[in-house]
Amino acid sequence: MRLGIQLGYSGDDFASEADEAVEFEEAGADLVVVPEAYSFDAVSRLGYLAARTRTMDLASGVMQLYTRTPTLTAMTAAGLDHVSGGRFNLGLGASGPQVIEGFHGVRYDAPVARTREIVEICRRVWRRETLTFEGAHYRIPLPGDYAKPLKIINHPVRPRVPILLAAMGPRNVALAAEIAEGWQALWLDPRSAERVFGDALADGRSRRDPALGPLDISVPVPFALGDPDPALLIRHRAQLALYLGGMGARGRNFSNDLVRRYGYADEAKRVQDLYLSGRRAEAVAAVPDDLVTATSLVGRPDDVRRGLDALAAAGVTTLLASPLATTRAERVKDIAELHRLLPGRA
Known part of the structure; x- marks a missing residue:
């Protein structure tokens, strides 16, 4: 298991x-x-991190696929791979309509089909093909007297930058398992992973x-060593409440849908109802303790x-730790110990 x-x-x-990331790198991340x-x-x-670090991989987690053209996404990934000496991983995701339409002013539609087309376009750019593409959602070049097929001027460090697709719904998870080097999961409850994601994978x-190659499965996990202390997990509980309650509209909240599939249908509805009615402290308190602990x-x-x-x-091959200790020295020490505890590392 890799440590991220x-x-x-x-x-x-x-x-x-x-500065702290550099110390995490030295501790084994x-x-x-x-x-x-x-x-x-x-x-x-x-x-900035590419210039500060030396050995650790870098990944976006995640770049929204609607807010950049497919070709710009490919150019950006190739540029980050270049300045990092071949250490970049393109974390890509659809985000959700609340952010894409509400903040970026771009229509949120066909996330699965658009993801498939963007991945193919990126890989053609990195292979330095003269780019032509005829898809349902993207056409390159556009018809007209002035457009002509082009290929990227620079030679990318690698002809295939690893792509990590963020996904929660069954169709997106299946797509990640089909076409991407990795799947970035969120709020993964290992007890329910096979039941909820097994068929899609x-x-x-x-x-x-x-x-x-084998599918890399990564999951972010709040982490601390020591006696379990509810105070350490208050930020995690609050973030769960935000995503279950506020990161999406009623009926269009992917995190809420996921937690319902884990078996917390009533609890997910209550957190969302409280959050959307402005009772946010109550929403945080209503997040199930069992869900907080499991994730x-x-x-x-x-x-x-x-x-x-x-x-x-549950299939996780990359742990993305968010260290919770109060001081920087404690966080770095905890990451060094976590590196020692990882399966296959001890």
Whole structure:
């Protein structure tokens, strides 16, 4: 199992986060993931990290597929792969209509079909093909007197940058298993993973090109070593409430749908009702304790080792830890110990 670090998207002191990422790299971290959401863009921060780090991979987690043209997405990935010396992974996702239509002013439609077309376009660009593409959603070049097929001027470091698709719904998960190097999961409950995702993963893998290699499954997990302390997980509980209640409209909230499929239908509805009615503290309190515990990794080393074994049994191959300790020194120390505890590392 690889060890990754999941950064937050709301911090303002990125220079300090980069300093800490360098220490995580020295402590054994293999990967750092930079989110985007509707915060600062991921690309500028990934470029900064490319200059500060030396060995760890870098990944976007995730770049929304609607807000850049497919060709710009390919160019950006190739550029980040170049400045990092071949260490970039393109984390790509559809986000949701609330962000795409509400913040970017772009229509949210056909996420599965658009994802498939964008992945194909990116790979053609990285192979330096003269780009022509006729899809249901993208046509390159456009018809007209002035458009002509082109290929990227530079020679990409690699002809295939690894693509990690963020997905929660069955069709998107199946697509990730079919066409991507990796699947970025969210709120993964290892006890329910096979029941909720097993059929979609099997369906996608049945059409997977062997040249892609085994599917990498990554999952972000809040992490701390020590006696379980509810205070450590209050931010995780609050983030669950935000995503279940506020990251999407009623009837169009992908995180809420996922948690319902885990078996928390009544609880998910209550959190959403409270959140959307403005009772946010009550929404946070209504997040089920069992869900908070199942989607985090907090405890003494033996507890953490058992949690890691459960994630590995669920198919997870990359752990994206969000260290929760109060001080930077404690966080770096915890990551070094987590590196030692990972399956296959001890």
